[in-house]
Amino acid sequence: MKKLIYTLFFVLISVVANGQAKYVFYFIGDGMGVNQVNGTEMYYAELQNGRIGVEPLLFTQFPVATMATTFSATNSVTDSAAAGTALSTGKKTYNNAISVGEDKKPMETIAEKAKKAGKKVGIATSVSVDHATPAAFYAHQPNRNMYYEIALDLPKANFDFYAGGGFLKPTKTHDKKDAPSIFPIFEEAGYTVARGYNDYKAKADKAQKMILIQEEGKNPGCLPYAIDQEEDDLTLAQITESAIDFLKKGKDKGFFLMVEGGKIDWATHGNDAATVFNEIKDMDAAVKVAYEFYKKHPKETLIVITADHETGGIVLGSGRYDLNLKALQYQKKSTDGLSKRISELRKSKNNKVTWEEMKEFLGQEMGFWKEVPISWKQERELRDEFEESFVKNKVVFAESMYSKSEPIAARAKEIINDIAMINWANGGHSAGYVPVFVIGAGSHLFGNKIDNTEIPQRIAKAAGYK
Structure with a gap:
């Protein structure tokens, strides 16, 4: 009898894991290599418990964990544009490309596949909405620095929800010519622009499509670092919460949501360890919002956590067989x-x-x-x-x-x-492995070492996108 109960239990687990993902969360920690994650967990073990070891992040406890390679089509060390393209289209391209192939022709993204499958789609980030990683899910441009042109692709994609710091070049083309502001163009395409979390809550009910950015006067390039945040600053967790709220509105056919912890990369470029660890903890707080949703819909939800590349070549140790991570707590x-x-x-x-x-x-x-x-x-x-x-x-x-x-x-x-x-090895990217953590419907598809191009392919399979 006991054997039968165990058998039925594992069959049930298998059914849950192998069900189709109606709701997909795709988290990308920009620049977040294996050691960045390990260092964060070791830092918080020292900080919170005064002990040697790890204080696990939520996402590292997901039942499926593996690693991925990140090289681009033209270089062993990728940039965020080519890596974002790989993570969105399942195909390699040249560094600087935004979801176009080496022939400069557009390649379909998983977000576009989700939209075609009748899902609502959200793209969110802690940096600007037109930055390389978020852009790679909705835009198709030959160069990541074409910020105005990337922004013009936003309404063409016709996704339901976008969020981030703001837009870098709202009135200036790539060739430095004055151009009409992108904001009236967004509004003509049916988007409501909310500036800040409170403005979102005031406008969300009546909005058909939403762009959530920072309040007027704050930096449109990014949210503040977590270590620098003030009480009235928009956070990645609030953005994730808002995205779920908005994408669940109306007839519920499911959704696809990409959330980027973009400033992990910025802090690693600056070799700023305390800030890096706080940024990863901040992204984990956003993952927690998704995980709370998963607990309500475990048979229909897939959460995938990964990175586009490693940045900085962080080394946890200086050759003395010792670490003193708790010292970082005094960096305010x-x-x-x-x-x-x-x-x-x-x-x-x-x-x-x-x-x-x-x-x-x-x-x-x-x-x-x-x-x-x-x-x-x-x-x-x-x-x-x-x-x-x-x-x-x-x-x-x-x-x-x-x-x-x-x-x-x-x-x-x-x-x-x-x-x-x-x-730190450098102030740029490296070709190091990046982690992959997965939970939920279709998570069984991610159990082995993979290339970054395989991640969106497996998500598409798990969600039933054609």
């Missing part, structure tokens, strides 16, 4: 946020900042000399940067892919990384 802001605070200090003091004032500032913002002891050599490096920047007034901003930082902010980040015993 991203390197960008710290840089802004230093610029404000410079302005408030008319550039007449003393070394003692700078030490007090860094003690408050980074924990240096207070919670985090630093060596004579590390203090010397900070003092040298101070002398150049504030005494000699030779301010050379440190640059990464997505930011420019006050030199002392950049040096402080390097020192906290050193204290935490984290190293």
